[in-house]
Amino acid sequence: MTTAEILSQLESLRNETTFAHNAKHGAVKQFGVKLGDIRPIAKKIKINHELAFELWETGYAEARLLATLIVNPKKLSANEVSHMAHSMDFVHEADWFNSYVLKDFQGKEQFREQWMDSDNKWAARSGWSLMAGRIAREPEGIDISAILYRIENEMPTAPPEVQWTMNTTLANIGIYHPDFRQKALEIGEKLGIYRDYPVSKGCTSPFAPIWINEMVKR
Structure with a gap:
């Protein structure tokens, strides 16, 4: 074709x-x-x-x-x-x-931090998507405290397109890293992003505290 x-x-x-x-x-x-x-x-x-x-x-x-x-x-x-x-x-x-x-x-790793700082919202969305993946699967070498600091300070004013994968990163920290779970929950509650997000019956809310607690429970 x-x-x-x-x-x-x-x-x-x-x-x-x-x-x-x-x-x-x-x-x-x-x-x-x-x-x-x-x-x-x-x-x-x-x-x-x-x-x-x-x-x-x-x-x-x-x-x-x-x-x-x-x-x-x-x-x-x-x-x-x-x-x-x-x-x-x-x-x-x-x-x-x-x-x-x-x-x-x-070669995706070369883009992770570079795109997280990009002024292009779609590249930034992809950069944070890569970070979310690293947090879940290969966290070695990642300064999780620094990532939580960035999310807490940058996510409120980030474009909605970027907020989505920043939020995934926050949730993954809470789900996969017990030592940082409480801090991730506190940040999610403080920011309140996706607190009232509509979800279909049987689906998990993207609001980080609900998402984290639900996945940990499973």
Whole structure:
């Protein structure tokens, strides 16, 4: 399939409800395709590194989501990864980039602290996502006290897009590091971010104190 053929197919899958939802949450260039309709296309294409970059450069949200599923992270250069991180403009792009591209990029550690300090909110979101992963899986060498200090002082004024992965970092500290659990709970209560976040029945609130206590209980 060519880029033009894929864009045409995506356009044919437009869903008005999805389009309105995406527009409400910041998507500018989009077709309004349900996330579940993108995966079958990726399954059909399989891995196609060159096509992935052509799709990314179109700027369409769904084309970029598809690109994250068919790109080969091991073939990416650091410059290419950085370009993707700094050119995103929609939350679903960021989340799929973090989950399917950045997480499997072998040189990702070089970006963690650099992006955490970035003025680009999407790169900063990715930087804090990397930190959340380190806190949970490879905390060696991380100054957790310093990270808690940053979260306490920077999270209140951070862009909402960045607050989300900063909050994940805070929750992971409380969940995986008992010595810092009480401090993480105190910071979560003090900041109150996501305290009233609506959640579906059976889902865990992203409010850090609830999230931490629920996961520790399990």
